[in-house]
Amino acid sequence: EGAGDVGEELNYTITGIDAGAGIMGAAEEALDVYGLDEWQVQASSDAAMTQALGDAYDNEEPIIVTGWTPHWKFAAYDLKYLEDPEGVFGEAEDIHTFVREGLEEDMPEAYQVLDNFQWTEEDMGEIMMDIQEGTDDREAARAWVEENEDKVNEWTEGVDPVDGETIDLVFVAWDSEIASTNMIAVVLEDLGYEVNMDPLEANFMFQAVAEGEADAMVAAWLPGTHSHLLEDYGDDMIDLGANLEGAAIGLVVPEYMDIDSIEDLQ
Ligand code: PBE
Structure with a gap:
């Protein structure tokens, strides 16, 4: 599955959390830095994000969320951080x-x-x-x-x-x-x-x-x-x-998705 398909399947939407979280600003910045003009970060809440993640995971559907460690989602599901070669989400x-x-x-x-x-x-x-x-x-x-x-x-x-x-x-x-x-x-x-x-x-x-x-x-x-x-x-x-x-923050996807880097969303 190519990245173009992922964008279309996801309606070019990253599932975010509450608008006041630092990771939401970082995700917006990532769209800018990686030239992901078509994409948007949808504000919701930690609870709504994990609900959407769980639903997608159960159906092996694609999803991209604003994610962080420590968080139980990494114990509950097989997930990976998308590589961030530009370092928008920072180090540890x-x-x-x-x-x-x-x-x-x-x-x-x-x-x-x-x-x-x-x-x-x-x-x-x-x-x-x-x-x-x-x-x-x-x-x-x-x-x-x-x-x-x-x-x-x-x-x-x-x-x-x-x-x-x-x-x-x-x-x-x-x-x-x-x-x-x-x-x-x-x-x-x-x-x-x-x-x-x-x-x-x-x-x-x-x-x-x-x-x-x-x-x-x-x-x-x-x-x-x-x-x-x-x-x-x-x-x-x-x-x-x-x-x-x-601790760490970044964009997180299920392991079963074929993308590995934020650059793959371009
Ligand atoms: N978080 C969890 C917060 C800090 C703790 C990563 C969602 C944030 O982005 O502000």
Whole structure:
């Protein structure tokens, strides 16, 4: 099957996610850089994208999605990233934790845990897969915390429990961030915090932490995906460094498709 056919079969449409995601801007840029004038990136949501991917996969139909790692879809289906010789989607990314200014003084215990928090793609993948298989978000996070006591103890060692203080976490409803935010919420709850979790669009997530309306987020993809948001808000918040290394974004297709590179869409 040639690339021309793929374009026609797909109505020259890449299945995207929420318009505020960094990967949507990168996908638009890819259309530009690779001269894919006929193509468009359709905005939807992570949930709608994975639904469309699953439906196409079950019928061995072509589909191109905006995809990222860590994500459960790579465990559920045989997928590949399209090669990106122009490097539009960047190299490996890290996911950073950011907190509001003053959190260290106001909530030193939470600050310490958030500063210590670091895990792997496999760790996050376990929670994501569990949720994908039908477990409630918070229960999946709790199960992981209980099964990974050693790791969690490294983050909380020497940190004093607190008595019901409220901490506000913000996130975006991407599967990866649903997993990480629920997990850290469980850890903070176990320490004695009352945790609020607010799902927002990406730019409002950054803005909330920068303006001190929220206390923390664990969902900043750097140096590429959220660089535009870091530029706008980075000066007004505290970067606690990477909580996960080796993330990635790109255009993703099922293995059974005959294309291997974004250039094949020209
Ligand atoms: N993502 C998941 C986000 C960051 C985390 C790749 C969909 C984005 O594109 O902004």
